[in-house]
Amino acid sequence: MAHKTKRLWKYQPLKSSYDAVIIGGGLHGLATAYFLAKKHGLSNVAVIEKRYIGFGGAGRNTAIVRANQRTQENLPLYREALQLWPVLTKELDFNLMFHNCGNLNLFHSEAAMKAARLNTASGQFHGIKSHLIDAEECKRMVPALDISDRPRYPILGAMYHPPGGIVRHDAVVWGLAKGASKHGAHIHQGTEVTGIEVYKGKVAGVHTDKGKIKTPRVLNAAGAYSADISSRLLGAKLPISVLTIQAMVTQPLKPLLNHVVSSGAYHCYANQTLKGEIATGAHMDPWPNYTNETTAHYIKHQAEALTEFLPCLAGVKFMRIWGGLADMTPDMAPIIDGNEPVEGYYIDCGWGYFGFKSSTVTGKYMARYMAEGRCPEILKPFALSRFKEHRLMGETAALVNYTPDN
Amino acid sequence: MSRTITCPVCGRRNGYEFRFGGEDKGPRPEEEGMSPEKWFEYTHLNDCKAGIRKEWWFHRDGCGVWFTIFRDTASNREVVRPPERELEAVP
Ligand SMILES: Cc1cc2nc3c(=O)[nH]c(=O)nc-3n(C[C@H](O)[C@H](O)[C@H](O)COP(=O)(O)OP(=O)(O)OC[C@H]3O[C@@H](n4cnc5c(N)ncnc54)[C@H](O)[C@@H]3O)c2cc1C
Ligand SMILES: [Zn+2]
Numbered sequence: 001m002a003h004k005t006k007r008l009w010k011y012q013p014l015k016s017s018y019d020a021v022i023i024g025g026g027l028h029g030l031a032t033a034y035f036l037a038k039k040h041g042l043s044n045v046a047v048i049e050k051r052y053i054g055f056g057g058a059g060r061n062t063a064i065v066r067a068n069q070r071t072q073e074n075l076p077l078y079r080e081a082l083q084l085w086p087v088l089t090k091e092l093d094f095n096l097m098f099h100n101c102g103n104l105n106l107f108h109s110e111a112a113m114k115a116a117r118l119n120t121a122s123g124q125f126h127g128i129k130s131h132l133i134d135a136e137e138c139k140r141m142v143p144a145l146d147i148s149d150r151p152r153y154p155i156l157g158a159m160y161h162p163p164g165g166i167v168r169h170d171a172v173v174w175g176l177a178k179g180a181s182k183h184g185a186h187i188h189q190g191t192e193v194t195g196i197e198v199y200k201g202k203v204a205g206v207h208t209d210k211g212k213i214k215t216p217r218v219l220n221a222a223g224a225y226s227a228d229i230s231s232r233l234l235g236a237k238l239p240i241s242v243l244t245i246q247a248m249v250t251q252p253l254k255p256l257l258n259h260v261v262s263s264g265a266y267h268c269y270a271n272q273t274l275k276g277e278i279a280t281g282a283h284m285d286p287w288p289n290y291t292n293e294t295t296a297h298y299i300k301h302q303a304e305a306l307t308e309f310l311p312c313l314a315g316v317k318f319m320r321i322w323g324g325l326a327d328m329t330p331d332m333a334p335i336i337d338g339n340e341p342v343e344g345y346y347i348d349c350g351w352g353y354f355g356f357k358s359s360t361v362t363g364k365y366m367a368r369y370m371a372e373g374r375c376p377e378i379l380k381p382f383a384l385s386r387f388k389e390h391r392l393m394g395e396t397a398a399l400v401n402y403t404p405d406n
Numbered sequence: 407m408s409r410t411i412t413c414p415v416c417g418r419r420n421g422y423e424f425r426f427g428g429e430d431k432g433p434r435p436e437e438e439g440m441s442p443e444k445w446f447e448y449t450h451l452n453d454c455k456a457g458i459r460k461e462w463w464f465h466r467d468g469c470g471v472w473f474t475i476f477r478d479t480a481s482n483r484e485v486v487r488p489p490e491r492e493l494e495a496v497p
Contacts, residue, residue, distance in 0.1 A: 227454035239450035286426050289482035290456045295409070297422055330450060388446040
């Protein structure tokens, strides 16, 4: 049978002017372009991507989605993000493969259980389902778990969060690109933004290696590269450190892990993909850098950590390992701001290793922000000014502190 | 080559023995004339430069000394102190 392939998004020539230019064809950039074009009638929009869409964290993440954060500011955003997957799957007419398997956060100390009690209660206050379970219940849910006192950090219990799970990350990239293109947005791959033009305190355009573009609005959604762009092109430094984070998958196995399982104490999380591989991610590398290098250190670390609480994985082979960049802020929450330091300049970055799950909802509100010029309530807590006022968000609590400092 | 960092006391050691201590931002600002803005800049803001920069490290699993090195964040490797003229942008 003749099979005709059709591109999901159109190739367009680079125009000399757009109503909005988005730097970065990652999750946040594409989502914002989609909602600008679809909901706000701003279809004269360009997404400028240095390499190819999904080159950054968008194509490298481990695809975990959840809404069991700790703070009042974060929870509503992540709750809405979870609700959006089925809606977008329909709207984009693209299977995003939301696998609603639920997340199990393992705890190995009374202190961690106590901290989780606050997370659970805060979630419940916002109508988000999470509850604490003891070790026996963990074992009933995931029989492969070792709940004996053999591991260095025995399992005391867990926070079970049924609404979370896994979404196919590449599908989100392609689906959003398809949707944005369908509503008129242009996607320019292989094009690098090299300058931002400011005239009388307002954004006037951007320079790219393929030519200049006039525009009154620019969104910096360049993921891990956002802070470098902001400081190099606008002289506006950000409270960000860029670190590598590595992930890997094992050979495919018969089904044994029907939830996302994570352990802060072991710096390790894992889930079984629909193909059967165990996908697992680790703690971040301790050095800021812009490479995507992997190290033997983490292969050993993951093998040790995983086989502590899932001893049946001993001897299983890792098939692939890769690295990506995480733009970390000091309080594990993103920086979302607009018209700072110049009018028409918007920023959505600092998403570290947790910006996949939030990408679509942030794009939705970011688009409104850019179309109306006023910051939607839900995004207000993430303004850069919180660091000046020393009102950092308490997203880390007694959980492991994922900063470049440890 | 593996990722190593040169401790002034112990010499070149595996990078995972060390803890990163931040970009070198010069001396801590004086208390006199201190403002929230200045403190914010000193404590939180980073250049995040892709290239050679000077930074602080701590030999955590070693002798415990704090020191500065030059490192290229684009290659993730320690480099020798670059010649002055290339150093312009490095604090
Ligand atoms: C290994 C790993 C595991 C992760 N696991 C999860 C997870 O399980 N769940 C979760 O929620 N999050 C996870 N994340 C985090 C998530 O992937 C990121 O937070 C997310 O991709 C950020 O999206 P973004 O759109 O801001 O940036 P990106 O997706 O990184 O996109 C930025 C884009 O900007 C482009 N760009 C850069 N500079 C320029 C320029 N000058 N001009 C034009 N374009 C430019 C880049 O090429 C890139 O494509 C993980 C990340 C990694 C690396
Ligand atoms: Zn030493």
